Amino acid sequence: MTNFQTFKNSQLWFVTGKGGVGKTTVVAALGLLCAEKGFKTLLVETHGLNHLAKLFEVEEAGYQGKKIRKNLSLLQVTPEKALEEYLLQQVRFKFIYQSLFNNNYVRHFLDAAPGLLELLTIGKIWDLADGTASSRQKSHPHYDLVIVDAPSTGHALSLLTIPKVVDEAVKLGPLKKKAESILNFLQDGDRTKIWMVTLAEDMPANEAIELSKKLHEEVNVHLEAIFVNSMWPQLISEKTFAEFKKLKIKSSLLDFYQSHYEQNQHYLNLLQKKLLHDSLFSLPLLPQKNSNELEIAKALSHELSSLLSE
Ligand SMILES: Nc1ncnc2c1ncn2[C@@H]1O[C@H](COP(=O)(O)OP(=O)(O)OP(=O)(O)O)[C@@H](O)[C@H]1O
Numbered sequence: 001m002t003n004f005q006t007f008k009n010s011q012l013w014f015v016t017g018k019g020g021v022g023k024t025t026v027v028a029a030l031g032l033l034c035a036e037k038g039f040k041t042l043l044v045e046t047h048g049l050n051h052l053a054k055l056f057e058v059e060e061a062g063y064q065g066k067k068i069r070k071n072l073s074l075l076q077v078t079p080e081k082a083l084e085e086y087l088l089q090q091v092r093f094k095f096i097y098q099s100l101f102n103n104n105y106v107r108h109f110l111d112a113a114p115g116l117l118e119l120l121t122i123g124k125i126w127d128l129a130d131g132t133a134s135s136r137q138k139s140h141p142h143y144d145l146v147i148v149d150a151p152s153t154g155h156a157l158s159l160l161t162i163p164k165v166v167d168e169a170v171k172l173g174p175l176k177k178k179a180e181s182i183l184n185f186l187q188d189g190d191r192t193k194i195w196m197v198t199l200a201e202d203m204p205a206n207e208a209i210e211l212s213k214k215l216h217e218e219v220n221v222h223l224e225a226i227f228v229n230s231m232w233p234q235l236i237s238e239k240t241f242a243e244f245k246k247l248k249i250k251s252s253l254l255d256f257y258q259s260h261y262e263q264n265q266h267y268l269n270l271l272q273k274k275l276l277h278d279s280l281f282s283l284p285l286l287p288q289k290n291s292n293e294l295e296i297a298k299a300l301s302h303e304l305s306s307l308l309s310e
Pocket residue numbers: 018019020021022023024025026051152229230231283284285286287288292293296300
């Protein structure tokens with residue numbers, strides 16, 4: 001069962017799910033919670049996104065990362081920067097690197113080699129999370145936990161699958177060794193945990209079921225828990241609602257709430273049946289009016305605190 005006791009030794013968390021279901025908000029909420037519990041936590045964004053900086057109302061954090069509050073830092077991984085960092089370790093002097101590669105060249109190179117973009121990104125994330133990785137010790141401080149605001153379903157799957165693909169395709173050499181190390185790290189359920197965010201609605205629920213299968217079958221990584229986000233509240237009991245109907249008491253507002261609530265319950269049941277997962281957590285739909293994204297993340301962080309310490 002998921003609770004804070006299981007987190008002590010984990011180093012890398014991936015938060016994924018369909019687009020728009022609340023991944024970034026849950027990453028921020030988990031980050032706030034872990035920082036508050038005393039974990040030195042790094043939040044990572046990939047694919048050039050800048051959503052977390054906006055949520056926390058701070059300047060872009062960049063590839064070097066920056067501290068945004070006590071025990072909480074933010075960093076953006078881009079494959080271009082990861083490639084530059086890797087090549088600089090090889091050629092040592094920045095001016096040589098700059099004279100050999102300009103951004104356009106690097107961009108074409110990344111676009112032309114299938115999987116390279118993902119390999120560089122996951123390699124850097126592993127570097128940040130793995131306490132034994134050499135380059136991290138030089139360029140970054142130590143973090144207890146790295147939480148990745150992973151891209152949505154398909155891209156996240158490519159990111160997690162690429163080390164396995166390389167490991168199987170390459171027979172010998174440093175690339176093989178690196179892919180093997182990353183894969184071992186990802187498949188070690190004590191060190192790497194995958195969190196999925198979904199909604200109790202048709203498409204997100206079915207996509208979550210698919211992704212859960214693929215994560216297991218294609219990458220064999222550990223799915224820690226699934227957050228079913230933005231659940232509509234039950235305003236009145238089903239019995240009272242039925243009695244209202246019998247008495248022909250009509251309220252379009254009540255019908256509106258009830259239909260969303262019932263739809264959520266239907267898909268929650270489906271998720272429970274299909275995922276056979278004992279860690280399915282419901283998170284409430286919070287009022288968006290008069291509250292900004294940070295306030296929503298803070299409120300979810302309180303919800304998570306009680307859910308995860310039960
Ligand atoms: N439980 C909630 N209650 C109310 N609003 C929420 C809740 N969770 C997230 N939101 C809001 O929904 C919007 C989308 O959330 P978020 O950006 O976290 O989704 P995402 O999955 O990261 O999207 P993308 O795939 O575009 O990166 C945001 O405005 C966020 O504040």
